[in-house]
Structure formats: structure tokens, C-alpha cells
Amino acid sequence: MKLFQMSCAAWLLVLSTTLFASGAAAHLTYTKLTTSEGLRFVIVNGSFDADDDLSKFRSVVISYHAEAVNFDSPGGNVKKAIELGRLIRSLGLNTVTVRTKECASACSLAFLGGVIRVAEAGSIGVHKTSFSDTKGMRVEEAVAAVQAITADVISYMTDMGADPGLLKLSLQYDSDDIRYLSASEMKQYRVTTPDEEEPGPESQVASNVSASLQIPIAQNGIVQHPAGTAPLKASGNADSKTVAKFANGSALDIKGREGDWYQVSIAGQTGYMHHTWVWVREFEENQFGRRYIQIKSVDNLEAARSIVLNSKIPLAAHLTTNGWFAITVKTPGGNDIERSLLRSLLASHAIPKDAVVTFGNTYVREVCCSAVVSNK
Structure with missing residues (x-):
């Protein structure tokens, strides 16, 4: 993609001179932009709301063949921002912010979804989350809800390669205040990814993981x-x-x-x-006619890895088109072996009762973990 061929400074210059000021909408809307250099962006406008339909974002990205995402958002619902961030990562998109646009509060979480993340100093703002959903709850329920969303944020930051220490910084600023990050802070907390000219010590590992989660455009x-x-x-x-x-x-x-x-x-x-x-054809699960025994699906790679690595039977995890991970039984394939094996495994209670045989048309590639079987 053309974006990978540009330095971070070039990205910011292109966007700073191309984007125009606009007021953020109440709910999420999506604007398409092609720069004079031919870079295709989708701009996410507005506040994150719990009932925003992110399938619209996916459709715009795929039909437009977008390469990156820009934001103009004051924040909003944390869970929806995390959902968008995971979708951005599953689509293999990059994220870019500039000071002429706002990306604050929950928007900063969505920004972390980018495979490559570039931001101007002062373009990303953080603060303490406002837990409006806890109003009316008993104290015990409210505390449990706050703890749950905090755990979700930490887990998400870790999955995206950012430093969860950013949350500690955010908690120092009340929900009616805002703290805009400097370039050094974004680098320190891994909000932005290293420029190609300044690779970090873990850049190759992160690059390999990110590449495994990219979904080719189906053609x-x-x-x-x-x-x-x-x-x-x-x-x-x-x-x-x-x-x-x-x-x-x-x-x-x-x-x-x-x-x-x-x-x-x-x-x-x-x-x-x-x-x-x-x-x-563009997907790497390239054996037409092959069948799989799918036993479950999970929404993050670490959970998929844990299931595969701790199984008593050989399993594999496959990235799917919705960004989730399908867990399947490792089989040689062919001669309809899957159907007879499914019956045997169900009879022995080795796999869940709702396991199915599928063609796996939604499988993009196997991402974990080559022929690993637990000794438990």
C-alpha cells in the first residue's frame, strides 16, 4: 500500500493540508477522502454511541478500498470505541490524526486499532472515563461495572500494542478536563508506532503479529x-x-x-x-472444497491461543472475516473424514455439542498454533 511507503512526517503533511475543518456529528458518520497523492482515507466523524452500527464502517472501507482512518470525534461510548478499534485492526488499516481534527477521550482508544499509527503532537486527548451507565446502580454494582470496563480497556491496550500505563495518566484528569499528549508521550506509551526510520526493538515482532491480522480485500x-x-x-x-x-x-x-x-x-x-x-481466492485458506470441524469462535487472539495451547486434542485458530477467531480441530482433510471424526469426538464429549462441519469460507488464514497439543 502507498501509505507504507511514506514517512510519518509525510502522512501528517498530506492530511494537514488536505483536511478541512468540520463540526463533529452527534453519532458516527463516515466520510471518504482521497488525497492528491492517491491515499484513500475514511474519516470517522462524531461521538461514539452504544447503538452505532459499525457494519456501515466496514462496508465503506471495503467498497472504497481505504488504506487508513482519520478521526474527528470528541469521544463517547468506550465499548463502542474499542469495538471500532478492533475492527480497524482486523481490516489491516492504519490510523492518522492531525491537530486540525479532534480525537479525544474514547476516540483515542479507537485510534489504537491502527496497524501503523501516526499522530501530530497535541492531536490526541485523554482523560478519566465518565461512567454515566452506572447512575442508578447500587454501590456494589457500580464498582463492579467500573472494574469491568477498566479491565476491558487494559486488555484492549495490551492487544493493540500500547502501554496500559496510558490509562494511569488518563485517570489524573477529570472527565470535564482534557490532556493532549505530546509527541514524546505518544512514543513513550506506544500510542504511535515507530517510524520506519526509527524502528523499536520489538517492531519486527509487532509487524509480524499485525500482518497476521490483516484481511485482504475480497475480489x-x-x-x-x-x-x-x-x-x-x-x-x-x-x-x-x-x-x-x-x-x-x-x-x-x-x-x-x-x-x-x-x-x-x-x-x-x-x-x-x-x-x-x-x-x-485472496484468502490464504486456499484449499477449495476442504471442510473443517469448528468447535467455537472467540473475539481475540490471546483467547484463541489459550484454547489451542491448552487443548488435549490438536486444534488450530483461524482469523475470520469479522475479525474473530474460529477454533477448529486439526485434521488431514479429504474423503469426508471430518463428518465421521465429528461424530466420534461428540460421542466422547471431547468437543462442545454445538460443534459443526463447515467449508470455512469466512476463514482468512490460520494464525495459531502449528500442530501444538497439550500434555495435560
Whole structure:
């Protein structure tokens, strides 16, 4: 991507001279921007609200082929900001902020989702979280709620490669105050990532982890449906009209994505197919026709690693298109071995009762942990 070829200073210069001032909206909206250098940004505008639909963000990013995210937000709901940050990371996007835009409070958490993070000094503000959701609770309930969200923030910061010590700094400033970070503080707390010219000692490790979590843009695919054929829908809705049906193995082009639906072109017709019906060529799970025994899915890599590494049977974890991780049983594949193995494992209570055999069309790549079996 072009962004990876630019220094941090160049990114900031481009954005500072391109972005225009605008008032932040009440809820999240998304603006597309292409700079004169051809860099494609999605600008997140407004306050984070608990009921914001982030599938709209995903659709804009994928259809626009965005490379990075910029923010104009005073903050808002912490959980929603963390959700957006994890989505940004799963999509392999970078984040950039400049002083002509505001990214304060909860917005700073969303910013941490970037694979590469670049910020002008004074462009990111932090303060103590306002726990408005605890109003009306008993003291014990309120304390438990505050402890839970604090634990979520620390876990998230750690997952994103930032220093949780940033939270301690934030707690020094009341919710009606704001503390804008200097360049040295952003570097100290790993809010920003090192410039290519100044790599940190852990940069290679972080780069490898980040690369494993990037999701390629789906462009070409093959129909792969458990029933043997998949319907082409008139719109991205299961109840919409079926335009035609196509057999497994039919090639198609993916033009965009709207929520869980791909907009596709197939055999001269255009329409929509659910993403679970399409095997994508750009993904690294590149064995068309292979089946997997999926036993569960989790929302973060560390949880996935823990399940795999502590299992009594060989397991693997796969990054999926929604940024979660599917846990599967390690099998050689072929000859429909998965169905008979599933019955055997269920009978012995070795796997959960809701385990299923799937084509794994949503699997992007295996991310953990090569043929590891616990000795427990």
C-alpha cells in the first residue's frame, strides 16, 4: 500500500493540508477522502454511541478500498470505541490524526486499532472515563461495572500494542478536563508506532503479529454452499428476490461488500451472495472444497491461543472475516473424514455439542498454533 511507503512526517503533511475543518456529528458518520497523492482515507466523524452500527464502517472501507482512518470525534461510548478499534485492526488499516481534527477521550482508544499509527503532537486527548451507565446502580454494582470496563480497556491496550500505563495518566484528569499528549508521550506509551526510520526493538515482532491480522480485500471467489448451489439475491437480504442459482465451483467477481453480503458479478449477472457462500481466492485458506470441524469462535487472539495451547486434542485458530477467531480441530482433510471424526469426538464429549462441519469460507488464514497439543 502507498501509505507504507511514506514517512510519518509525510502522512501528517498530506492530511494537514488536505483536511478541512468540520463540526463533529452527534453519532458516527463516515466520510471518504482521497488525497492528491492517491491515499484513500475514511474519516470517522462524531461521538461514539452504544447503538452505532459499525457494519456501515466496514462496508465503506471495503467498497472504497481505504488504506487508513482519520478521526474527528470528541469521544463517547468506550465499548463502542474499542469495538471500532478492533475492527480497524482486523481490516489491516492504519490510523492518522492531525491537530486540525479532534480525537479525544474514547476516540483515542479507537485510534489504537491502527496497524501503523501516526499522530501530530497535541492531536490526541485523554482523560478519566465518565461512567454515566452506572447512575442508578447500587454501590456494589457500580464498582463492579467500573472494574469491568477498566479491565476491558487494559486488555484492549495490551492487544493493540500500547502501554496500559496510558490509562494511569488518563485517570489524573477529570472527565470535564482534557490532556493532549505530546509527541514524546505518544512514543513513550506506544500510542504511535515507530517510524520506519526509527524502528523499536520489538517492531519486527509487532509487524509480524499485525500482518497476521490483516484481511485482504475480497475480489475473486468461487461458489461453495453446503446445499451444492447458492442463490444470487437481488439485494443484500435473505428475504430479497432470488435472481438465479449457481452451482458450487462457479467463478465470480466480488465488487464490494455490504454487511455480511458480497456484491458479485457472475455469469453476466449481478447481485448479492452471503459471505458464507463464497470461497475467496485472496484468502490464504486456499484449499477449495476442504471442510473443517469448528468447535467455537472467540473475539481475540490471546483467547484463541489459550484454547489451542491448552487443548488435549490438536486444534488450530483461524482469523475470520469479522475479525474473530474460529477454533477448529486439526485434521488431514479429504474423503469426508471430518463428518465421521465429528461424530466420534461428540460421542466422547471431547468437543462442545454445538460443534459443526463447515467449508470455512469466512476463514482468512490460520494464525495459531502449528500442530501444538497439550500434555495435560
